Amino acid sequence: MKLRYFAWVRERVGKAEEDVEVPGGVATVGDLMTWLASRGEEYAYAFENPKIIRAAIDKTHVKAHAPITTASEIAFFPPMTGG
Amino acid sequence: MTATVRIQSEPFDAAAEAKKLTGGRTDVGALVTFTGICRGNEGSEPIAALTLEYYPGMAEAEIERHVCDAMERWPLLGVTVIHRHGRIVPGDDIMMVATASSHRDAAFAAAEFLMDYLKTRAPFWKQIEKADGKVWIEAKATDDAAAGRWAAQGKHEAAE
Numbered sequence: 285m286k287l288r289y290f291a292w293v294r295e296r297v298g299k300a301e302e303d304v305e306v307p308g309g310v311a312t313v314g315d316l317m318t319w320l321a322s323r324g325e326e327y328a329y330a331f332e333n334p335k336i337i338r339a340a341i342d343k344t345h346v347k348a349h350a351p352i353t354t355a356s357e358i359a360f361f362p363p364m365t366g367g
Numbered sequence: 368m369t370a371t372v373r374i375q376s377e378p379f380d381a382a383a384e385a386k387k388l389t390g391g392r393t394d395v396g397a398l399v400t401f402t403g404i405c406r407g408n409e410g411s412e413p414i415a416a417l418t419l420e421y422y423p424g425m426a427e428a429e430i431e432r433h434v435c436d437a438m439e440r441w442p443l444l445g446v447t448v449i450h451r452h453g454r455i456v457p458g459d460d461i462m463m464v465a466t467a468s469s470h471r472d473a474a475f476a477a478a479e480f481l482m483d484y485l486k487t488r489a490p491f492w493k494q495i496e497k498a499d500g501k502v503w504i505e506a507k508a509t510d511d512a513a514a515g516r517w518a519a520q521g522k523h524e525a526a527e
Contacts, residue, residue, distance in 0.1 A: 288422070290420060290422055290490065290492060291420055291492035291494070291503055292503045294420075340422070340425055340490070343422070343424050343425035343428055344425075344428075345429075345488065359422060359425070359490075361422070361490060361492065362492060362503065362506070363487075363505075363506030364486070364487060364488065364489060364490055364491055364492065364506065365486075365491065365492050365493045365503075365504045365505070365506050366419065366421070366426075366450060366462070366485060366486060366489050366490075366491025366492070366493065367403055367450075367461075367462060367482060367485045367486035367489070367491070367510075
């Protein structure tokens with residue numbers, strides 16, 4: 285699936301998007317953040333406080349317990365500051 | 368009913384956009400416009416500019432969803448939401464919301480509703496340029512509280 289990162293999540297991870305093969309057992313958005321945090325220092329830094337990171341599946345806001353099985357694009361970003 | 372949602376890097380003319388909602392018709396009795404402008408300071412510190420990042424596709428979808436929600440809640444005759452992205456310098460417009468209705472209550476309420484949701488649900492992020500570097504602006508808890516009050520209000524209660 286495709287992952288996209290925005291704002292300081294993007295800066296910390298060091299890339300705006302990537303395609304990943306998610307291992308079995310990673311079932312929810314929260315699981316995905318835990319798995320991502322284990323992928324290296326930059327990911328650990330980006331996802332060090334998963335409670336404040338927001339997520340969207342296929343461009344719709346979701347909570348951490350949302351299942352990712354049917355997702356084609358998952359985005360992670362800080363709380364929004366537009367307007 | 369006309370609804371316009373635009374995300375663009377170019378400046379916009381807020382007065383001309385608002386005029387489009389009332390031109391050539393006589394049923395509009397109230398027009399509310401809100402324009403968000405880039406300040407020259409953040410707290411006590413001067414800033415050189417701000418840069419807005421956004422999530423293309425999702426930002427448009429989120430705003431359109433809330434425009435539809437506003438149209439269901441209030442008897443609106445027109446809505447325009449324009450939000451810029453990219454680098455914006457102090458004094459320049461960042462975004463605007465305009466709502467037209469027969470009476471002021473609906474126009475005021477819908478404009479406030481759209482602004483509250485835009486701040487907390489539309490995927491935009493502001494980064495400011497200060498003398499010592501670039502900093503991402505942190506979200507305010509007061510913005511979440513402002514958006515939360517609409518969720519508690521029923522659609523009929525909010526109408527008129």
